[in-house]
Amino acid sequence: MLIETKKLTKRFGGNVAVNEVDFTIEEGKINAIIGPNGAGKSTFFNLLSGSYTPSAGQVIYKGKDITKLSPDRIAKLGVARTFQTTNLFEQSTVLDNVIVGHRLRTKSNLWDAVLRTKRFAKEEKKCREKAMEVLDFVDLTHVMNQQAGSITQEEKKRVAFALALATDPEVVFLDEPTAGINPGETEGLADLMEKMVKRKITVCLIEHKMKMIMKLADKIMVLNYGEKIAEGTSEQIMNDPAVIEAYLGGDASA
Amino acid sequence: MGSLLKNRGWVIGALAVAILFPFVLPNAYFLHILTLAFIWMIAVYGLNLLAGYTGYLSLAHAGFFAIGAYALGLLTVKTEINYWLALVLACLITSAIGAVVGLVALRTREHFFAIYTLCVGYIIYLVIDKWDGLTGGVRGLIGIPVPSNIGPLSFETPLSQYYLVLFFLIFTVLVMYRIVHSLTGRTFIAIRNSEDLAQTIGISTMKNKLLVFVLSTFFAGLAGALYASFIRFIGPDIGYITIIFDLLTYLLVGGIGTLAGPIVGTFLIVAVSQSLQFLQDYRMLIFGPLLTLLIIFYPRGIVGAYYDWRMKHTAKKVKRTRKEQRYFESETVDAEKKVKEG
Ligand SMILES: Nc1ncnc2c1ncn2[C@@H]1O[C@H](COP(=O)(O)OP(=O)(O)OP(=O)(O)O)[C@@H](O)[C@H]1O
Ligand SMILES: [Mg+2]
Numbered sequence: 034m035l036i037e038t039k040k041l042t043k044r045f046g047g048n049v050a051v052n053e054v055d056f057t058i059e060e061g062k063i064n065a066i067i068g069p070n071g072a073g074k075s076t077f078f079n080l081l082s083g084s085y086t087p088s089a090g091q092v093i094y095k096g097k098d099i100t101k102l103s104p105d106r107i108a109k110l111g112v113a114r115t116f117q118t119t120n121l122f123e124q125s126t127v128l129d130n131v132i133v134g135h136r137l138r139t140k141s142n143l144w145d146a147v148l149r150t151k152r153f154a155k156e157e158k159k160c161r162e163k164a165m166e167v168l169d170f171v172d173l174t175h176v177m178n179q180q181a182g183s184i185t186q187e188e189k190k191r192v193a194f195a196l197a198l199a200t201d202p203e204v205v206f207l208d209e210p211t212a213g214i215n216p217g218e219t220e221g222l223a224d225l226m227e228k229m230v231k232r233k234i235t236v237c238l239i240e241h242k243m244k245m246i247m248k249l250a251d252k253i254m255v256l257n258y259g260e261k262i263a264e265g266t267s268e269q270i271m272n273d274p275a276v277i278e279a280y281l282g283g284d285a286s287a
Numbered sequence: 288m289g290s291l292l293k294n295r296g297w298v299i300g301a302l303a304v305a306i307l308f309p310f311v312l313p314n315a316y317f318l319h320i321l322t323l324a325f326i327w328m329i330a331v332y333g334l335n336l337l338a339g340y341t342g343y344l345s346l347a348h349a350g351f352f353a354i355g356a357y358a359l360g361l362l363t364v365k366t367e368i369n370y371w372l373a374l375v376l377a378c379l380i381t382s383a384i385g386a387v388v389g390l391v392a393l394r395t396r397e398h399f400f401a402i403y404t405l406c407v408g409y410i411i412y413l414v415i416d417k418w419d420g421l422t423g424g425v426r427g428l429i430g431i432p433v434p435s436n437i438g439p440l441s442f443e444t445p446l447s448q449y450y451l452v453l454f455f456l457i458f459t460v461l462v463m464y465r466i467v468h469s470l471t472g473r474t475f476i477a478i479r480n481s482e483d484l485a486q487t488i489g490i491s492t493m494k495n496k497l498l499v500f501v502l503s504t505f506f507a508g509l510a511g512a513l514y515a516s517f518i519r520f521i522g523p524d525i526g527y528i529t530i531i532f533d534l535l536t537y538l539l540v541g542g543i544g545t546l547a548g549p550i551v552g553t554f555l556i557v558a559v560s561q562s563l564q565f566l567q568d569y570r571m572l573i574f575g576p577l578l579t580l581l582i583i584f585y586p587r588g589i590v591g592a593y594y595d596w597r598m599k600h601t602a603k604k605v606k607r608t609r610k611e612q613r614y615f616e617s618e619t620v621d622a623e624k625k626v627k628e629g
Contacts (some may be wrong), residue, residue, distance in 0.1 A: 082487055108489035122480040133473040138488025143498065146469035147462055153469065160470060180598065200488050 034061040035204055035235050036081065040208055041090035043076050043259075050076040052259040053090065058204065064237040065246050067270075068256035077118055077256065080208050082108040082114045083221045109137050113202035115193040117209050117239075123182030123265065127173060127192055128283065130181050131164040134282075160199075167198040169234075171225060187218040204235040207267025211242060223249050245273065255279065288542025294547075300552070309446055314422045318445050325452045326514050329459045330539050333506030339544035340467060341499045342479030343396075346531050347388060347404035350411030351504040353382045353526025357415060360428045362520050370435040374512050381508025382501050389500035392570075393493065397627035408531060416523040427522035431515050448517055452511060455513060459506060466502075477500055479544075496569055536574070540581060542588030550590055 036058040043051040050073045058064045066074050079085040081092055083104035092100045099107055120132050139160060145153040156255065168177055171191040176184050181192060190210055197205050207226070211219040223245055226236050240246045247267040255263040255270060257279040263270055270276055314497040330352050338344045342438050358377035362368055369375075385409055392403050415422050422428065434442040434451060442448055466472045482492050515521050524530075533556075541552020556574075563570045585592040 066490045084483060084487065102493075104483075104486035105489045109489055114487050116484065120481040120484055122476065125476075129473075133470070133477045133490075134488050136470055136474055136477075139470055141470055143466070143471050143502075146471040147465050149465065156470060180602075181601070196488060 034058070035095065037093040037238075038081070039091040039093065039222040041077070041080055041092065043073075043080055044088045045192050049232035049259050051087075051256075053257075054187060054256070054261045056254050056264065059252055060235050061230060062235065062251040063226060063249055064235070065250035065253045066237070066239050066256060066277050067241070067246060068244070072256040073210055073259040074256055076237065076259075077208060078208055082112060082206060100204060105137070108200055108202075111201070112206070113197035113200045113204070114206035114211060115190075115197050115208055117119055117212065119189050119193045121189060121192055123180065125181055126178050127184065127188075128161075128164055128168065128177045129195045130192055131168060131195045131199050133162045134167070134196040135160040135163040135201070137200055158179060162250065163199050163201075164195070167195040170198060170228070171195045187222070188212050190214065190222060191225070191236060198229070198234075202234060204237060205229065207236065209236040209239050209241065210242065211245070219245060292410045297547070302457075309449060315445060318449055320561060321444070322449045322517060323514075324553050325456045326510050326517065327537060327557070328456055328549050328553045329513070330507050330510035331534050331553055332459050332463050333503040333510070334467065334534055334544075335543065336463065336475070336506075337499050337503035337539055337628075339538065339548070340472065340479060341475045341496060342502070343393070343496065344401045345392075345404045345500070345503070346401055346528075346535075347392070347408035347411065348503070348507045349528065349530035349533060350408040350526050351381050351385060351507035352511040352530065352534075353411060353415055353426065353513070353521075354384055354523050355508030356515040356525055357422055357428065357511075359510070359512035360420070360515045363432050363516070364428060364430055370432060370516070371437075374434075375507075375515075376613060377512040378505050378508045381511070382505045385501045385504025385508075385540045389497050389504075393496045393500060405528070405531075408526070409528060410527070412523060415526050422523070428515075429520050431521070433519070433587065434516055445559040452513055452517065453564065455509065459509070460546070460550075467527050467546060485513060516614070537577060538588075539578065540588055542592075543588030544587060545590040545594065548588050548590045555589070571594075577591050 038054055038056045040053040042049065042053050042057060047200055052073075054077065056202050064161065066077065068074050077087065080087050083099070083102055083106070087100060090100070091098055094107075094110060094112065097110075101109065102110075124158045140154040141150070141156045144150070145156075165174075165177070168174055169193050173188060173195065174190050176188055181189070184192070194207070194210070195204075197207075210226075211222050214222065219242065226249065229236055236245075238250075247270075250267060253263075253265065253267060253270045254261055255276050256275075260280055262275045263273040265273070306413055308321065330348065334348050337594055355377050356378045359373050360372035362376055363370055366373075379460075388404075388407055392400060392407065397405050416424060420422070435450065436442070440447070442451055466475075474485075474490055477488070477490055478492055478495060511525070514525065536551040537556055538549060539552065541550065541623065542548030560570055560574075566573070580620065582587070587594070
């Protein structure tokens with residue numbers, strides 16, 4: 034168990050976006066969160082990565098309470114993420130977009146930059162090498178020097194993966210990594226996630242594509258109206274009456 | 288690195304023109320205008336680092352320019368300390384006030400930040416205008432000395448002041464170049480791109496934003512201090528709102544978020560407004576619409592437009608060579624097939 038949430042809750046005014054969710058993320062596995070639109074999946078991610086502060090509850094990462102830490106501190110502990118909408122700097126090259134991802138593992142400051150110290154040279158090189166390494170990992174070496182604005186949607190998703198990987202994470206959170214991507218390319222991205230797990234990086238993703246997730250995930254949690262309605266393996270989830278109702282009969286019960 | 292090599296011709300050319308100009312065209316009036324333009328450029332660079340590279344449009348920078356000018360003026364006139372010490376102190380005082388303002392202002396974003404800093408700028412102007420006892424109020428501050436000698440170097444003549452200001456401009460550009468082309472600069476750009484994303488890749492945004500804010504006020508202060516010892520008389524109007532809009536115009540025309548933008552924009556606008564001087568304030572009737580069109584069609588100004596053009600140009604070249612390669616490859620494949628078939 035790498036991350037554990039205890040009764041994690043987020044309220045926006047009267048709207049409870051995440052309601053007392055207990056969840057564990059297993060180390061070295063592919064963990065998935067599914068649920069209808071507006072179920073609170075992205076909000077749950079934002080709570081884990083520190084972008085939102087919880088209204089109540091706790092987030093425990095490797096036995097340490099990180100509930101109140103700022104996102105940059107959490108990132109330094111080895112938690113990386115991508116966003117539902119990829120925001121790359123389109124005017125820069127793909128490589129330039131990724132280099133800054135390793136910034137958190139460097140120490141050089143303004144003086145190093147202005148005086149061009151040894152540390153500056155060493156760390157610039159280190160970040161560049163890291164960027165090349167992760168771009169190779171996501172199979173983007175061939176577009177490395179192209180403007181980020183000029184590459185395909187699927188390649189942009191891969192750049193977002195690369196940027197997250199450049200932080201040297203232990204766990205990556207991927208928010209709908211295959212949204213807006215065609216089926217063939219989706220498989221490629223699924224392979225990439227399996228490749229991450231092989232590299233000892235724990236994956237946790239949000240997905241709408243059921244078929245893919247049932248095949249890919251070791252463990253699934255289902256959110257509905259901010260509440261966890263099921264948790265388990267794909268088989269358990271597929272046969273869970275609450276899940277079936279949420280997906281098929283939601284209107285009938287309401 | 289690549290960009291430096293590609294631009295080396297431009298850099299050497301501009302430098303040569305700046306150094307040789309007073310000899311080629313020994314005209315006291317031009318020299319004066321150009322020295323002033325260099326001073327504005329330094330201030331615009333400060334603004335560019337903050338607004339262009341980090342995405343925080345500050346409208347308080349005329350105020351910081353004035354703080355630098357008054358700090359130098361008061362220190363040299365009222366305490367008679369050494370000029371160079373006063374210059375350093377003026378920059379530090381401006382930065383310190385910048386740090387305090389930044390701590391509050393940077394809690395806001397986008398237009399709230401712009402409005403907040405606009406108010407701060409106006410307050411600075413008011414303080415200078417109304418605090419008679421310290422600043423001399425509307426009467427201004429007169430008798431600011433020229434920079435004191437450094438060994439055999441004296442700065443009595445306009446020509447020597449021209450080179451002094453040019454020296455500081457080159458210093459500014461060098462520092463900016465090194466910041467922008469470093470991990471620190473990449474950090475700033477990441478914040479401009481998306482603050483949420485920057486945080487999740489481990490960047491402490493507040494710390495970095497404060498650093499940029501202080502740096503940019505430092506250069507505004509430096510420009511102000513140089514202005515004070517060049518013009519040798521200052522009044523509250525140097526902190527007035529119109530100054531920040533001038534600086535902003537220079538930056539937008541030249542290219543916000545580009546390294547050459549501040550020089551190109553300032554030089555161009557100063558030159559054009561000099562040649563349109565006979566129109567007096569009606570110049571704005573021409574500038575206004577032109578500026579609007581420029582921002583609509585070239586949001587990254589003249590330099591940005593040049594970069595885009597060059598980028599497209601090389602992209603086309605790459606495509607062409609790729610096509611040729613593919614053609615070549617398919618030919619060899621065909622040839623191989625034929626060999627196999629045969
Ligand atoms: N910053 C916010 N302020 C107010 N309400 C918010 C905020 N963020 C999310 N919400 C609300 O919380 C609920 C859950 O939203 P969330 O984005 O987490 O859903 P989701 O499961 O990711 O949906 P989708 O599949 O559409 O991405 C929604 O009702 C949404 O309107
Ligand atoms: Mg979402």
